Amino acid sequence: MPTLRWGILGGSSRISRKAVAPAIEASGRGEVVAVASRDPDGSDAPYAALLGRGDVDIVYIPLPNGLHVSWVRAALAWRYGQAGRQTAKTNRQSRLNARRL
DSSP states (O other), X not given: OOOEEEEEETTTSHHIIIIIHHHHXXXXXXXXXXXXXXXXXXXXXXXXXXXXXXXXXXXXXXXXXXXXXXXXXXXXXXXXXXXXXXSOSSHHHHHHHHHHO
16 A cells, blocks of 8 residues: 655644654554644745645644634645544534535
């Protein structure tokens, strides 16, 4: 089986650094090839740049809840994404998001 090349949006999260990235590397089928964190000025440009990379097959998104919906949509439009948390705070928002995705 081919190796999955992972990107992580929000690589400064403790869970992604201490659990997810090591598990990907230890899986024997995965390799972390890119990690993006916000710029010091708060810009999300590094996230978009990661999604634009040709050497990333799948993206893990452990971002805060308020950023999830937009970046999960961007990842799904790009290719694939794995949300690290819920993408909505209410059932109504979840239903709306499902229609939009």
